[in-house]
Each structure stands twice: as structure tokens, then as C-alpha cells.
Amino acid sequence: MSEDPRLYDGSSGPPPVPDPGSAWVTGGVLFAGVLMLCQGVVAALQGIAALGDSDVYGTVGDYLYRFSLTSWGWIHLVVGVCAAITGAGLLKGAGWARVAGVVIASLALFAQFLFLPYAPVWSVLMIGLDIFVIWALCAYRPAAPGVAPR
Numbered sequence: 001m002s003e004d005p006r007l008y009d010g011s012s013g014p015p016p017v018p019d020p021g022s023a024w025v026t027g028g029v030l031f032a033g034v035l036m037l038c039q040g041v042v043a044a045l046q047g048i049a050a051l052g053d054s055d056v057y058g059t060v061g062d063y064l065y066r067f068s069l070t071s072w073g074w075i076h077l078v079v080g081v082c083a084a085i086t087g088a089g090l091l092k093g094a095g096w097a098r099v100a101g102v103v104i105a106s107l108a109l110f111a112q113f114l115f116l117p118y119a120p121v122w123s124v125l126m127i128g129l130d131i132f133v134i135w136a137l138c139a140y141r142p143a144a145p146g147v148a149p150r
Contacts, residue, residue: 028136029098033090035133036101039126040084043108047077063117072115079108090137098137105133 050073067075083104089097109130112123 028132029090029140032101032133032136033087033097035087035129036083036090036105037087039108039129040080040082040087043076043080043083045080047073047075047080049073050076066117067114072118075111076115079104079111083108098140101137102134105130105137109134 050069052073082100086097086100086104090101109127112126112130116123
């Protein structure tokens with residue numbers, strides 16, 4: 001073997017990079033907007049259910065990140081309303097909505113992680129959707145004005 005083994009990483013070329021103009025990425029942004037709008041509404045309803053002291057959520061024992069159900073209600077309500085507004089902005093094509101979407105989806109992901117003991121299956125599902133939203137919004141690069149898409 002004449003090649004220097006330190007220079008070979010096992011691949012036959014550079015790693016693949018998502019094409020910002022591909023249908024997967026542009027469709028992903030549209031889908032991310034719909035997801036954020038729907039997730040926002042559902043998170044707001046989740047917050048209202050927690051604020052109403054209903055029997056939807058059981059009591060959790062000694063959990064390291066334990067907050068009162070009222071606290072969780074306000075957290076989900078505020079994040080949900082922000083996510084719904086950002087999702088609507090994404091669907092309208094607002095430039096601010098991409099950056100806000102990444103921030104809101106990151107906050108929602110973090111909140112769902114901390115909310116795991118109250119609704120584990122739902123939280124894991126929402127974490128996965130938030131990861132997709134973050135990817136879709138980060139991979140998309142809008143074409144410059146006057147430049148035709150590839």
C-alpha cells in the first residue's frame with residue numbers, strides 16, 4: 001500500500017451535502033411549517049390541559065427536572081403559541097421564520113425532553129419531529145433574487 005493511511009478515511013470522495021434547491025429540502029421546509037403550526041396548536045392545548053389541573057397527567061415521583069404541572073402548562077402554552085406563529089410565518093415564506101423556527105423547535109425539543117416522565121411516548125415522538133424541523137430549516141437555502149433555481 002503506497003498511500004499514507006492517515007489520509008484515507010474509507011470514503012471514495014467528499015461527504016454528501018444536501019442540495020439546498022432539491023425538492024426534498026424545499027418540500028421539507030413547507031412540511032416543517034405545517035408541523036410547527038400543528039405542533040404549536042397541540043402544545044398550546046397540552047399546556048391548557050396541564051393548567052386546568054385535569055387528570056390528563058399523572059403525578060410524577062422524584063424526578064430530577066420536576067416542575068409543577070402549572071409551570072409545565074405555562075411553558076407548553078407559551079412555546080406552543082410561538083411555534084404556531086412561526087409555523088404560519090414559514091408557510092407565508094417570511095425570512096425571519098427560518099431562524100425563529102430553529103430556535104423555537106430547539107426550545108420545544110428541550111421542553112419535551114424535560115417533560116418525558118409525564119408523557120413519554122408523546123415526548124419522544126415530538127422530539128423526533130422537532131429534529132426534522134431543525135434539519136429542514138437548516139438545510140434550506142433560498143435562491144438569491146433574480147437567480148433561477150437549479
